[in-house]
Amino acid sequence: MPTIKDVAREAGVSIATVSYVLNKKAVAVSPETRRRVLEAARRIGYRANVTARNLRSSETRLIGYAWYEPPPYDAPFGRLNPILDWFAFYLARSAEQAGYHLLTFTYPPDDPTPTYDELIRTGRVDAFVLTGTVDNDPRVRFLLDQAFPFVSFGRSTEAWDFPWVDTDGRAGVRAGVEYLISLGHRRIAILGWPEDSLSGNFRLAGYCDAMEAAGLPVPDGYVLRGVHTEQAGREAFARWMEMPPHERPTAIVTVSDLMAIGIMNEARRQGVQVGRDLSVIGFDDAPMTEYLQPALTTLQQPIDEIAEALITMLEAILNKEPPAETNVLMPPRLIIRESCVPPPEQALP
Amino acid sequence: MPTIKDVAREAGVSIATVSYVLNKKAVAVSPETRRRVLEAARRIGYRANVTARNLRSSETRLIGYAWYEPPPYDAPFGRLNPILDWFAFYLARSAEQAGYHLLTFTYPPDDPTPTYDELIRTGRVDAFVLTGTVDNDPRVRFLLDQAFPFVSFGRSTEAWDFPWVDTDGRAGVRAGVEYLISLGHRRIAILGWPEDSLSGNFRLAGYCDAMEAAGLPVPDGYVLRGVHTEQAGREAFARWMEMPPHERPTAIVTVSDLMAIGIMNEARRQGVQVGRDLSVIGFDDAPMTEYLQPALTTLQQPIDEIAEALITMLEAILNKEPPAETNVLMPPRLIIRESCVPPPEQALP
DNA sequence: TTGTAAGCGTTATCAC
DNA sequence: GTGATAACGCTTACAA
Numbered sequence: 001m002p003t004i005k006d007v008a009r010e011a012g013v014s015i016a017t018v019s020y021v022l023n024k025k026a027v028a029v030s031p032e033t034r035r036r037v038l039e040a041a042r043r044i045g046y047r048a049n050v051t052a053r054n055l056r057s058s059e060t061r062l063i064g065y066a067w068y069e070p071p072p073y074d075a076p077f078g079r080l081n082p083i084l085d086w087f088a089f090y091l092a093r094s095a096e097q098a099g100y101h102l103l104t105f106t107y108p109p110d111d112p113t114p115t116y117d118e119l120i121r122t123g124r125v126d127a128f129v130l131t132g133t134v135d136n137d138p139r140v141r142f143l144l145d146q147a148f149p150f151v152s153f154g155r156s157t158e159a160w161d162f163p164w165v166d167t168d169g170r171a172g173v174r175a176g177v178e179y180l181i182s183l184g185h186r187r188i189a190i191l192g193w194p195e196d197s198l199s200g201n202f203r204l205a206g207y208c209d210a211m212e213a214a215g216l217p218v219p220d221g222y223v224l225r226g227v228h229t230e231q232a233g234r235e236a237f238a239r240w241m242e243m244p245p246h247e248r249p250t251a252i253v254t255v256s257d258l259m260a261i262g263i264m265n266e267a268r269r270q271g272v273q274v275g276r277d278l279s280v281i282g283f284d285d286a287p288m289t290e291y292l293q294p295a296l297t298t299l300q301q302p303i304d305e306i307a308e309a310l311i312t313m314l315e316a317i318l319n320k321e322p323p324a325e326t327n328v329l330m331p332p333r334l335i336i337r338e339s340c341v342p343p344p345e346q347a348l349p
Numbered sequence: 350m351p352t353i354k355d356v357a358r359e360a361g362v363s364i365a366t367v368s369y370v371l372n373k374k375a376v377a378v379s380p381e382t383r384r385r386v387l388e389a390a391r392r393i394g395y396r397a398n399v400t401a402r403n404l405r406s407s408e409t410r411l412i413g414y415a416w417y418e419p420p421p422y423d424a425p426f427g428r429l430n431p432i433l434d435w436f437a438f439y440l441a442r443s444a445e446q447a448g449y450h451l452l453t454f455t456y457p458p459d460d461p462t463p464t465y466d467e468l469i470r471t472g473r474v475d476a477f478v479l480t481g482t483v484d485n486d487p488r489v490r491f492l493l494d495q496a497f498p499f500v501s502f503g504r505s506t507e508a509w510d511f512p513w514v515d516t517d518g519r520a521g522v523r524a525g526v527e528y529l530i531s532l533g534h535r536r537i538a539i540l541g542w543p544e545d546s547l548s549g550n551f552r553l554a555g556y557c558d559a560m561e562a563a564g565l566p567v568p569d570g571y572v573l574r575g576v577h578t579e580q581a582g583r584e585a586f587a588r589w590m591e592m593p594p595h596e597r598p599t600a601i602v603t604v605s606d607l608m609a610i611g612i613m614n615e616a617r618r619q620g621v622q623v624g625r626d627l628s629v630i631g632f633d634d635a636p637m638t639e640y641l642q643p644a645l646t647t648l649q650q651p652i653d654e655i656a657e658a659l660i661t662m663l664e665a666i667l668n669k670e671p672p673a674e675t676n677v678l679m680p681p682r683l684i685i686r687e688s689c690v691p692p693p694e695q696a697l698p
Numbered sequence: 699t700t701g702t703a704a705g706c707g708t709t710a711t712c713a714c
Numbered sequence: 715g716t717g718a719t720a721a722c723g724c725t726t727a728c729a730a
Contacts, residue, residue, distance in 0.1 A: 003706095003707055003708085004707065004708065004709095005707080015707090015708085015709095016709085016710080019708075019709060019710080020709095020710095023709080027710095048707080048708070049706090049707050049708070051706085051707080051708090052706070052707030052708040052709090053707075053708055053709075054708090055706085055707080055708075056707080056708045056709050056710090057708085057709075
């Protein structure tokens with residue numbers, strides 16, 4: 001590859017002049033010299049070497065982005081987070097527009113900090129983007145501790161002050177429940193995640209908001225929790241079917257498409273027809289959910305906008321500008337398909 | 350961050366000595382000096398700066414990996430390639446073991462080469478991993494042309510000599526068809542991709558292999574082609590239903606889960622019960638397919654092994670060692686679930 | 699066995 | 715307006 005020396009030689013100037021012209025800094029260069037340099041650079045196809053530039057400016061223009069560790073094919077978020085691949089795509093694209101690239105890496109899920117530490121100490125990246133943060137997240141704690149630049153898709157311990165963007169699960173589920181209410185439902189149940197799930201609790205809160213605002217009762221047994229599996233959906237539905245018919249929910253909200261699928265499967269097994277006898281709302285708009293029978297109504301996370309907001313935030317941080325906002329919530333989009341209908345005249349069979 | 354100078358000062362030696370002990374090269378260093386250096390390095394938490402090291406050795410230890418460009422939510426492989434996110438994960442993990450990281454980037458789908466060119470000329474990466482290669486792929490052509498190191502997940506123009514690893518779709522589909530034959534089927538149809546699809550043609554060939562080997566007829570209309578959409582599956586099934594009952598296929602093989610889902614959906618709409626009246630095999634083992642009703646029997650691509658093989662190959666290339674094998678085919682795994690059963694006594698209703 | 703110094707390709711400071 | 719040159723942090727040839 002040609003270097004700046006080659007351009008200088010071609011143009012008959014010094015390397016300093018070449019650098020001046022190419023970096024269009026405030027240094028005055030005569031039009032004729034500028035032309036000669038540009039022409040020479042173009043002719044030999046010169047592009048500044050990124051490594052050298054980075055060494056000089058002590059930056060890397062690389063943002064570290066971690067993958068979840070080995071797909072535990074049946075574990076929460078292992079194989080079944082339908083969001084993160086596209087999120088990474090949008091992140092990469094937004095980063096490029098800001099002049100950065102994504103460096104992807106993996107880490108042992110039980111002990112992430114050494115991997116982050118190594119990347120920091122070897123000067124591999126300028127910043128990190130975190131996903132899948134949990135309450136009391138060790139990565140957040142570590143990076144805060146090291147005062148190393150990062151932004152996070154997702155919240156963590158509320159008392160910690162750090163930059164994040166998150167889906168407003170509370171507003172999303174609230175909108176979903178309101179949609180069901182507008183359809184005429186009054187007996188609406190929800191299947192959430194276990195109590196230690198941050199986003200699960202936000203989504204659950206959205207359910208409570210909507211029910212309360214509409215003055216609707218939330219009987220015992222309407223709020224169920226389960227892990228992020230299809231089976232948890234089946235089990236929850238079975239529980240609801242054990243209630244007397246006139247007390248059973250006519251609509252069910254979930255915190256994930258996977259659990260919604262479990263509900264739909266168990267409903268079919270028990271002869272309950274979703275999209276006629278029962279309404280179901282998912283969360284995520286996973287691929288394929290549109291081809292379910294019935295097609296699943298769900299809440300789509302605005303991952304494109306989230307990625308963009310995160311990069312904007314990170315750019316400000318890296319440029320040491322005061323970021324406009326440091327915590328932003330983005331409402332999901334309600335994707336209306338076929339799984340929600342007005343409640344049947346009578347209770348579930 | 351501490352530099353090599355800091356370690357040298359702490360240990361009371363020169364920076365060269367520090368470098369010698371830390372890189373455990375053949376240079377002889379006295380045990381005492383070695384101890385002092387190691388101790389100093391440990392104490393101040395020194396890790397060699399990657400950028401400086403890279404500049405010196407004119408490498409980047411970065412492998413470029415491109416994401417598909419903007420998810421055209423309804424386009425072939427846009428939102429619905431269930432493979433690539435996990436492939437990227439495995440690739441990242443294998444690369445790390447070889448001392449590399451993945452640099453992810455995006456490119457405009459209609460014109461990829463400028464992006465690759467830029468990454469090469471700026472010295473951003475040492476090599477590329479390609480995915481989704483097609484016949485006469487412009488990226489393969491360009492990289493071959495530039496003699497820049499790369500490996501590919503997927504084949505391209507047969508006459509081109511370049512390193513690739515691919516799923517053996519032909520062997521996979523053949524195994525799928527043989528499985529159906531072992532179940533007792535004789536009237537087996539296939540829904541493939543359009544004729545310009547390389548992998549589609551390989552998979553189709555596997556169908557022909559199996560049918561021929563078993564001496565089974567392939568009547569007109571048994572081989573259908575369509576684009577990679579759910580709708581193409583529906584349409585194909587509708588076409589087969591137009592055949593006289595005793596000529597209709599009792600089993601259908603597809604080249605993708607998405608198309609298999611289309612078939613299952615249209616079958617249900619027409620009152621044909623997959624997993625009883627009709628058998629269906631997908632391809633990919635996409636997330637969620639295990640929760641379909643019936644759970645889909647499908648061919649899973651061994652993306653973990655493919656990623657590993659690609660990195661091994663690339664390592665050899667980058668080390669200028671002769672790679673063991675430069676073209677390798679990996680058979681998919683047949684994941685047997687509920688969508689395939691022995692043929693019904695009589696033809697489809 | 700250890701130290702000095704060149705050099706990787708830039709950018710930026712300082713002369714001229 | 716332009717050109718030497720130092721410096722970024724490292725590895726390594728060569729000298730001591």
